[in-house]
Amino acid sequence: MFSRDAWKEIFETIQKNKLRTFLSGFTVAIGIFIFVVLFGFGNGLTNTFAKFFGDDATNVFFIFPGRTSVPYSGYKADRQIEFDNSDLADIEKNFAMFVDYVTPRITRGGLVKYKNESNNYTNMGVAPSHQFNEKTIMMKGRYVNNQDIKDKTKYAVIGRLVEKDLFKGEDALGKYVDIGGSSFKVIGVFQDDGGDNEERKIYIPYTTRQLIEKNTDKIGQIVLGFKPQIGYSGAMSLENSLEKYLKSKKFINPNDENGLFIRNIADQLKQNQQLASVLQIIVSFVAFGTIIAGIIGISNIMVFVVKERTKELGIRKALGATPKSVISTILLESIFITTISGFVGMILGTVLLNAMGDTLEDYFITDPYIDTGIAIFATILLIICGALAGYVPARKAAKIKPIVALRDE
Amino acid sequence: MIEIKDLHKSYKMGSNSLHVLKGINFNVEEGELVAIMGSSGSGKSTLLNILGMLDVLDEGTYTLDGVPIINLNETKAAKYRNKFLGFIFQSFNLINYKSAAENVALPLYYQGVGRKERQVKALKYLEQVGLKQWAGHLPSELSGGQKQRVAIARALAAEPKVLMADEPTGALDSKTSYEVMDLLQKINDAGNTILIVTHEPDIADMCKRIVHLKDGVIVEDKMVDQVRASQYV
Numbered sequence: 191m192f193s194r195d196a197w198k199e200i201f202e203t204i205q206k207n208k209l210r211t212f213l214s215g216f217t218v219a220i221g222i223f224i225f226v227v228l229f230g231f232g233n234g235l236t237n238t239f240a241k242f243f244g245d246d247a248t249n250v251f252f253i254f255p256g257r258t259s260v261p262y263s264g265y266k267a268d269r270q271i272e273f274d275n276s277d278l279a280d281i282e283k284n285f286a287m288f289v290d291y292v293t294p295r296i297t298r299g300g301l302v303k304y305k306n307e308s309n310n311y312t313n314m315g316v317a318p319s320h321q322f323n324e325k326t327i328m329m330k331g332r333y334v335n336n337q338d339i340k341d342k343t344k345y346a347v348i349g350r351l352v353e354k355d356l357f358k359g360e361d362a363l364g365k366y367v368d369i370g371g372s373s374f375k376v377i378g379v380f381q382d383d384g385g386d387n388e389e390r391k392i393y394i395p396y397t398t399r400q401l402i403e404k405n406t407d408k409i410g411q412i413v414l415g416f417k418p419q420i421g422y423s424g425a426m427s428l429e430n431s432l433e434k435y436l437k438s439k440k441f442i443n444p445n446d447e448n449g450l451f452i453r454n455i456a457d458q459l460k461q462n463q464q465l466a467s468v469l470q471i472i473v474s475f476v477a478f479g480t481i482i483a484g485i486i487g488i489s490n491i492m493v494f495v496v497k498e499r500t501k502e503l504g505i506r507k508a509l510g511a512t513p514k515s516v517i518s519t520i521l522l523e524s525i526f527i528t529t530i531s532g533f534v535g536m537i538l539g540t541v542l543l544n545a546m547g548d549t550l551e552d553y554f555i556t557d558p559y560i561d562t563g564i565a566i567f568a569t570i571l572l573i574i575c576g577a578l579a580g581y582v583p584a585r586k587a588a589k590i591k592p593i594v595a596l597r598d599e
Numbered sequence: 600m601i602e603i604k605d606l607h608k609s610y611k612m613g614s615n616s617l618h619v620l621k622g623i624n625f626n627v628e629e630g631e632l633v634a635i636m637g638s639s640g641s642g643k644s645t646l647l648n649i650l651g652m653l654d655v656l657d658e659g660t661y662t663l664d665g666v667p668i669i670n671l672n673e674t675k676a677a678k679y680r681n682k683f684l685g686f687i688f689q690s691f692n693l694i695n696y697k698s699a700a701e702n703v704a705l706p707l708y709y710q711g712v713g714r715k716e717r718q719v720k721a722l723k724y725l726e727q728v729g730l731k732q733w734a735g736h737l738p739s740e741l742s743g744g745q746k747q748r749v750a751i752a753r754a755l756a757a758e759p760k761v762l763m764a765d766e767p768t769g770a771l772d773s774k775t776s777y778e779v780m781d782l783l784q785k786i787n788d789a790g791n792t793i794l795i796v797t798h799e800p801d802i803a804d805m806c807k808r809i810v811h812l813k814d815g816v817i818v819e820d821k822m823v824d825q826v827r828a829s830q831y832v
Binding site for chain 2: 513
């Protein structure tokens, strides 16, 4: 079956029936190619999700003040809730068991100037632990520290793109920038995986911000990092008790939905991960469909090939070909073609995925890739199915009496 | 060489059964050149197919070169065909994507003959039918007579005991037919046994013996004086 002569016979047949070879090869190659590309896109989509939501820490609550919608305990409705420094301390004290860190976030915008360059940037008054929940990465210098908070220093930590825009290649460390009319010394430059907008921010100590704003003790939002060990259900119950505590402290009706808001990243993350896995399932389903279509395609071609060769097979049988040699001729030919073209399609698909890299990032596809194992598995599956699909008509052809096959049409 | 006793064959056509051969008794000795004649539907092609192991008999016995041909599975039939028989068809049945030489070499491939030897033998038999210089051509580049001569070379290549020709001249004009018959006569002169199915009396007259079939039985079996085809060529 695997003699050199048999292979020579097969190569000759392949060479002399180019259209047939091309058709079956093309079907297999395109099937595998589309499968690899689609599957890669699915992975790219999942990557995008991971990147979107992997940028910030996931064990974080964002607490926003709101406006009450119902009167409560002597207060009128439509009252603006504000957080102040005592809330930070109270949360830290009362939830010490669960809380990793608490940091305020006072967000302001405004013109930032250095020499002749100026631009509008968001600046945030924060505490040192804010670095953890944004996963801010320091490129040079340092982040805001506790001494800065205590001394209300006029220090600023600027984003990579702020440095690039304002300093034009100059080293920003130690230089002074004008933020909303006050002069701040740059003590650090950071980068952030969250994208360009994240790198156009400026962090300053929150106490400095409060000092500038008439020495107020008000803070905008509270960012709270809880201990990851408490898990998903722990986070959900922490969210509930935190909400209860703050509502009672701020005299908000427990049923008032608008007094304050807690954004629970863990909850969101879980939903997003579910969405991503549903997307992956859908894409895998489509990719699997492509493989099925490929199998049906190669099966059709095999049936056609055997039909077309019925007469030739009849001649061969009349000349002394055994049924076994008839079947093995057809099968080896089909396996040979599908193997070569299957791997060609697989390699082309993989090369295309690699070449694309980040170019489709705008369409939410980041670094598309496919596990080599899955690609090879799909290719082998197609080859085996092609062989099976060829075997049935081949066996039938081998059983046809030569006299029937040779009958003139 | 060939011994047939009380051969019956019928085909099922739906619920009816068509009795094609109704008790044929027939012997062929080595070196004979036999024409099997009959109108269409007389059963002559069915007889040849059974003799050629392309079809199986229902009743009776068939012995070929001392070997009883009975209960053959496909693999065994293929081996016997390859060893004992060479076929020549009305429509040539060459493989259209193989050159003349490759077509001739094909039965040798199934005999397990090595590649080099196959090529040498194929050229030898092509030379015998006068087509050596056409060895590399595809069937589509050959005339009808040339195709049939390639087919004859292919039938000879396996060095069979019996050559079986089913209307070998049916698709050829009379001049080419005589050329083919001339070739077959020469092959017969060399000692080969040949069976020819035909309905053309002039072709039958070029054989040494004529067996007449009608409605599934042999109605006439006679020796004739052979007309040499060479005088017409």
